[in-house]
Structure formats: structure tokens, C-alpha cells
Amino acid sequence: MFDxxxxxxxxxxxxxxxxxxxxxxxxEAEEPLTVSEIRERINSEIEQSMLSHHxxxxxDNGILTSYKQGKNSYYSLTDKTMMNIFDCIxxxxxx
Numbered sequence: 427m428f429d430x431x432x433x434x435x436x437x438x439x440x441x442x443x444x445x446x447x448x449x450x451x452x453x454e455a456e457e458p459l460t461v462s463e464i465r466e467r468i469n470s471e472i473e474q475s476m477l478s479h480h481x482x483x484x485x486d487n488g489i490l491t492s493y494k495q496g497k498n499s500y501y502s503l504t505d506k507t508m509m510n511i512f513d514c515i516x517x518x519x520x521x
Contacts (some may be wrong), residue, residue, distance in 0.1 A: 434511060440487045445470060446480050447512075453490070454509050458500035 441447055445468070446454045452467045453459060459467075465477055481501055489508065492501045503509070 428446035432444060436487070437511060438491065440484060440489060443480070445472060445477070446484060449477075449484070450489075450503070450509065450512070451481060453501060453503050454506065458493075458501055459502075460498045462498075464501065
């Protein structure tokens with residue numbers, strides 16, 4: 427049980443930024459996507475370098491996977507069931 431809670435806490439810590447949460451929502455709906463495609467869909471104005479920073483941080487922590495095809499890197503969720511955490515939070519009436 428502790429390992430499971432530790433894993434959830436790690437995920438929440440890494441994605442505790444509005445841009446990262448938005449990236450997860452975008453990739454949950456449609457994947458894989460390139461950095462440019464994610465940037466086109468994101469609601470906030472963000473430089474491509476900063477978006478890449480967020481993507482790499484999530485990839486390095488096992489939340490996203492990526493592969494290269496030509497000059498493009500494609501990103502997708504490592505495990506879509508992870509999004510269940512956010513579904514549970516979303517139905518809470520605290521927010």
C-alpha cells in the first residue's frame with residue numbers, strides 16, 4: 427500500500443504545474459503528438475523550449491514516453507490508467 431501511495435505522490439508532485447496538467451489532458455485525448463502539435467493545442471502561450479523542458483521532465487520521471495521519427499520527437503502517455511488519479515480528483519467537490 428505504501429509503495430502505491432508513494433507512486434501516486436510522485437506523479438502528483440511532477441505534474442503539479444498547470445502546463446503539465448494540460449499536456450496530460452492533450453495526450454490523453456490524442457497521442458502520439460510532436461512538440462509542435464502539443465504546442466498548437468495548448469491554451470497557454472509557451473515557448474517551445476519551455477514546453478520541451480516540461481515534456482522531458484515528465485519523460486524522465488516515467489509519465490511520458492517518446493520516440494524519434496526523422497527530426498520529430500513524438501510523445502505519449504506511458505500508462506493511460508494514470509489519468510484515473512485526475513478523474514478522482516476532478517469529482518471531488520473541494521475545488
